[in-house]
Amino acid sequence: MIAAKNYSVPFAKALLAGTPISLLAEPERQPPKLGITGEQKAMIEREINVLLRDLKNVEDIYGADILNLSLACRYVERILGNERIHRYLGKQQPDLLVELTELLREVEIERNGAGRRTPESGPSN
Numbered sequence: 001m002i003a004a005k006n007y008s009v010p011f012a013k014a015l016l017a018g019t020p021i022s023l024l025a026e027p028e029r030q031p032p033k034l035g036i037t038g039e040q041k042a043m044i045e046r047e048i049n050v051l052l053r054d055l056k057n058v059e060d061i062y063g064a065d066i067l068n069l070s071l072a073c074r075y076v077e078r079i080l081g082n083e084r085i086h087r088y089l090g091k092q093q094p095d096l097l098v099e100l101t102e103l104l105r106e107v108e109i110e111r112n113g114a115g116r117r118t119p120e121s122g123p124s125n
Contacts, residue, residue, distance in 0.1 A: 018044025073107045076100055 017036055021027045036044075080086050080100060089097040 014044065015048075017041055018048045020045055020048075069107065073104055077104060080104070 018041065080089075080097075086097070089100075
């Protein structure tokens, strides 16, 4: 619901209807009748399973991507810490120097937690 930014009762009921019994917090408790056919419930369950699988894939890839980004940023920080390289880039490739510096600044903000978002604040741009 948070990812979809949809907090409506019908959406919550649809999620409840499509959630397999094994994933419910209280599986022994009988969910309320929601007026959907078995075919509709099966379709919703398939969609939820696809979404869960896709979410798992994103989580797996995200960790590796963050590690690679962290390593690359540390390397760029080290390179830009060399005054000769910094001066060279400033003269020969000023746009690249600006982009690298901005990337490092944004990563540092995220690292320090200032870029953390809450569901209420939405994505930061």
